[in-house]
Amino acid sequence: MNYKLIPGIAKSMLLARWRQTMVAAIGVTFSITMFITLLSFMTGLNKLLDGLILNRAPHIRLFNEIKPNLHQPVNVAAGYKNHYNFIQSIKSSGSRQELYNSGAIIQSIKQDPRVAGIAPKISTQVFFNDGAADVVGVVFGIDVQAEIDLFHFNDYVTSGNAIDLKNTANSIVLGKGLADKLLVNVGDVVHLTTAKGETFLLKVVGLFQSGIAEFDKTQTFASLATTQKLLNKPPNYVTDLQVKLYDLKQAPAVAKEYSQLFGADAEDIQTANAQFETGTFIRTLISYTVGVTLLIVAGFGIYNILNMMIYEKMDSIAILKAIGFSGKDVKRIFLLISMIIGFVGGIAGLFFGFLLSSIIDSIPFITAALPTVKTYPINYDPRFYLIGAVFSLITTYFAGLFPARKASKVDPVIIIRGK
Amino acid sequence: MNNFILEAQQITKYFHDPLTVKVLDGVSFTINKGEFVAITGKSGCGKSTLLYILSTMDTDYEGDVLIDGVAMKKRREVQLAKTRNEKIGFVFQFHYLLSEFSVVRNVMLPGMKLNSLPEEQVEARAIERLRMLDIENLANKKANQLSGGEKQRVAIARAMINDPDIIMGDEPTGNLDKKNSELVFDIFKQLNKEINQTLLIVTHDQTFANRADRIIEMEDGRIVRQ
Numbered sequence: 001m002n003y004k005l006i007p008g009i010a011k012s013m014l015l016a017r018w019r020q021t022m023v024a025a026i027g028v029t030f031s032i033t034m035f036i037t038l039l040s041f042m043t044g045l046n047k048l049l050d051g052l053i054l055n056r057a058p059h060i061r062l063f064n065e066i067k068p069n070l071h072q073p074v075n076v077a078a079g080y081k082n083h084y085n086f087i088q089s090i091k092s093s094g095s096r097q098e099l100y101n102s103g104a105i106i107q108s109i110k111q112d113p114r115v116a117g118i119a120p121k122i123s124t125q126v127f128f129n130d131g132a133a134d135v136v137g138v139v140f141g142i143d144v145q146a147e148i149d150l151f152h153f154n155d156y157v158t159s160g161n162a163i164d165l166k167n168t169a170n171s172i173v174l175g176k177g178l179a180d181k182l183l184v185n186v187g188d189v190v191h192l193t194t195a196k197g198e199t200f201l202l203k204v205v206g207l208f209q210s211g212i213a214e215f216d217k218t219q220t221f222a223s224l225a226t227t228q229k230l231l232n233k234p235p236n237y238v239t240d241l242q243v244k245l246y247d248l249k250q251a252p253a254v255a256k257e258y259s260q261l262f263g264a265d266a267e268d269i270q271t272a273n274a275q276f277e278t279g280t281f282i283r284t285l286i287s288y289t290v291g292v293t294l295l296i297v298a299g300f301g302i303y304n305i306l307n308m309m310i311y312e313k314m315d316s317i318a319i320l321k322a323i324g325f326s327g328k329d330v331k332r333i334f335l336l337i338s339m340i341i342g343f344v345g346g347i348a349g350l351f352f353g354f355l356l357s358s359i360i361d362s363i364p365f366i367t368a369a370l371p372t373v374k375t376y377p378i379n380y381d382p383r384f385y386l387i388g389a390v391f392s393l394i395t396t397y398f399a400g401l402f403p404a405r406k407a408s409k410v411d412p413v414i415i416i417r418g419k
Numbered sequence: 420m421n422n423f424i425l426e427a428q429q430i431t432k433y434f435h436d437p438l439t440v441k442v443l444d445g446v447s448f449t450i451n452k453g454e455f456v457a458i459t460g461k462s463g464c465g466k467s468t469l470l471y472i473l474s475t476m477d478t479d480y481e482g483d484v485l486i487d488g489v490a491m492k493k494r495r496e497v498q499l500a501k502t503r504n505e506k507i508g509f510v511f512q513f514h515y516l517l518s519e520f521s522v523v524r525n526v527m528l529p530g531m532k533l534n535s536l537p538e539e540q541v542e543a544r545a546i547e548r549l550r551m552l553d554i555e556n557l558a559n560k561k562a563n564q565l566s567g568g569e570k571q572r573v574a575i576a577r578a579m580i581n582d583p584d585i586i587m588g589d590e591p592t593g594n595l596d597k598k599n600s601e602l603v604f605d606i607f608k609q610l611n612k613e614i615n616q617t618l619l620i621v622t623h624d625q626t627f628a629n630r631a632d633r634i635i636e637m638e639d640g641r642i643v644r645q
Contacts, residue, residue: 326501417467
């Protein structure tokens, strides 16, 4: 049979009832549009919220926890090996927070092929002196370049320049909340007193906003060298090593390995931020559910319209059968009608979905919590478009299947006789 | 080898709804190539039912139908559709053109389905058939813009597109006025004479039937005279 014949008949039937066809196609268009928009927006938000924590969180953190020593002397002593030892009033022994032999650890981690990068860090508590008031704060000593590369440090520095921290000696970046408390701005100088009682003057080169206001009231950043100076420690003094991996999923295994290898505590990101994955998963699930529901509703619309069309076209179906079209041919015609509606409506839906997403993408969304975000976040993942396209064809196929089957079973004798 | 185009062998059919009624009772006859046969009888005598069985559209019967020597009873739906397409042309009482298509596309449809010729040749043949019936000027009109007589002539042209072995008509003049009935009948007669077309027409119009080569008269599901 001529391969153009069936599509030709389907096309003619569609065009003869183009208003109905339009309504059906608009149903599909609308649902695909909403599907794309919803998923783009939802996953955009998801990414943003996760990024808030996950972008800045190291995949593995190596540090020395302040905790009681696992190996108490009495347990190690040969004479008491076979005894039950009850020890009371154990005190934590973490007087040294320093990572031992940090230089060698950094070298060996850098050579691990799974590791994307490593950033050493020191944290120490200080008092900021502002006239009569003393404000408690935390100074993080960071490797500025590594921090920018791995954890997007510069994204959160809202005024001043992150890299000045590295280039200017004795400089500091203050949390926005803290700066407001101390009434200082970029270019000013702050007084601070270390836990050991020494007083320093540091120049403010930037202000940062993490998106979590409570942090911004206490946190500050300085270069590693400046912090070591504050603590009066040598240049190899590091309390934390932050490791970023290529594959986030390997973090728990690698953390375990490092913990044993380097004799330090290692915490992986999954343990530290378990709640985020759950939230992301649920939000994505809801978006997909709503999107798929929309498509199924559109499918019912097509089903109805095709059913009506078949009642209207009974005569045509009978005549097609009388002049030699088999039930299969008739079924193909109506399936094709349905699929054309799905295809055209789907393509339009993808287009409008993209359009609507980009409109949302340009709506201003300014919040103090998210300094880097200026408009609503949209995730233009091509996978959504693929799923939308495939799903529009699948739904319309099934929506068309039952009416088409009915059409294929129309008995021409009954129709021709019945007139 | 005989040259029967169509052979009915002991066709018996029942209607089951609402009661089981025997509508056809062992009907047998043959039609030779080039014959113009009319089946007549009163309303309800089973003549249309017989035609639908002979046309292979109705498959619920006992006995067998041979078209061009091939038994139809055991064939599958797709094969029957192919037989209808190739060997049988139809003209119905209510003309049944597809209103979505133009006249020429309507005529072309069975030819396109058969697909033994390229589209341009099918179209040329369709125009030729329309010219034979003197309606080629209607070729590009929509089917629903025609008058009843014109529609019926288009339906005849469509029936002829694949040079069928037999053209079957179910009251083809039943819905037409006298003048158009004459016209349609003249066309059948002309086809029969000029191209030796075999025709099987069901009608209750006695004057029409009388002009056919042969009349099969039915009553209560049986042939009473032929």
